[in-house]
Amino acid sequence: MAEFALIQRYFSGLSAPGQDVLLGVGDDCALLQPPAGQQLAMTMDTLIASRHFFPDIDPVSLGHKSLAVNLSDLASMGAKPAWALLSLSLPKIDHGWLQGFVRGFQTLAERFGVRLVGGDTCQGELSITMQLTGFVEPGRKMLRSSARPGDLVYVTGTLGDAALALQLLRAGKDPGELRKHLEMPQPRIVEGRMLVEAGVRTCIDLSDGLVADLGHICERSGCAARVHAQRLPLSSRVRSHVQESGDLALVVAGGDDYELCFTLPASTQSLLETLPFESTCIGEIIPGKGVELLQEDGNKLSLPQAWEHFVS
Ligand SMILES: [Mg+2]
Known part of the structure; x- marks a missing residue:
């Protein structure tokens, strides 16, 4: 033809x-x-x-x-x-x-x-x-470059589901329900529109993993981010995987989440209460460079390598 x-x-x-x-x-x-x-x-x-x-x-x-x-x-x-x-x-x-x-x-x-x-x-x-x-609309857009120290960092949905599905598939196992996170991700268009309407001005989508993508916000905005590991939103499957394996890299560097990561000044945090979807505050923007990940005891976790697109 x-x-x-x-x-x-x-x-x-x-x-x-x-x-x-x-x-x-x-x-x-x-x-x-x-x-x-x-x-x-x-x-x-x-x-x-x-x-x-x-x-x-x-x-x-x-x-x-x-x-x-x-x-x-x-x-x-x-x-x-x-x-x-x-x-x-x-x-x-x-x-x-x-x-x-x-x-x-x-x-x-x-x-x-x-x-x-x-x-x-x-x-x-x-x-x-x-x-x-x-x-x-002019003036109504979210960029990577507008985060400032004192902003809170949020993510939509849960992290690591697609990465765990990929890991299971590679091991020849059936990922079950998790497969749809990898193969049929749901883009957060409605949430993105609501955030920009509500006045949020800093956002990135998570395609390469939280550390890499939040790192892009930090780089473009000239600041750093502190993420609290225990606040990361996880599905029950991913939570038990992390508890058993200790493999947090899957969550913060696995990639393919297609959730939104956004920041806003702490003083405007309450505007999120009016929005009809869940988001989780995972940390804050601070002066400096790069993304740091803190354990519950306040110690820094060493960060895994950023996601590399998989080669079979
Ligand atoms: Mg992107």
Whole structure:
């Protein structure tokens, strides 16, 4: 099947024309009209078979995850998702696989109002590159560079679930319920929008692990962070794993959490009480450099290496 026919067959239904999509998939370019006064937030991610996912992953999960990791970047800025561009490299044309991939993509896209406005396919090793654009109102955005000493550090959800799933899969064990954290992460778009509306101005999404990503906030903001290990939010599976193995690295450097890590001045902490989702205060921003992890007795834990994308 020619490339054009492939794009028409699988992807033309995903870009319904609307106020901001004047022309979607089907011509040389898409024609797009951003809403008046909005700024564009743009991000891109590549997922490569055996490096970022197991090659035999369910295509529905892969379609979902390809979009979810990009949505997570928009969530961390407080952006409203809008348009996607997709470049697919496929070893062969497998219609069942493509239908599954499109279904996984489409279900998540519809949930967050994402329109696929263009793309490209070619033959090669299985890899997916997606570019996503969202909208932010000027002045209403969350950055890595705005943390200040005295801010409190929060995270949404729980940490380490995807990393534990990956560890179990690598050991040939069934991760059960944890698998969905690794293969079907839920991007925190709604939470990101609420945080930015509430006035939060510093945020990052956790893709490489807490230490690495909070480290990016520290670096960009010119300060340090202190994290209290006993405050880290853990699911019961991860908590018992950590208790048995003592392996906290999985939690703070495992990666693939796709939760939000944000900071805000302690004086504005109460604004979080008005928000309809849970977040956990795990520490504070302090003067200095880097991220330190404290045990209950106040001693510093030596920090594990940051996440490296897995190679099978
Ligand atoms: Mg990110």
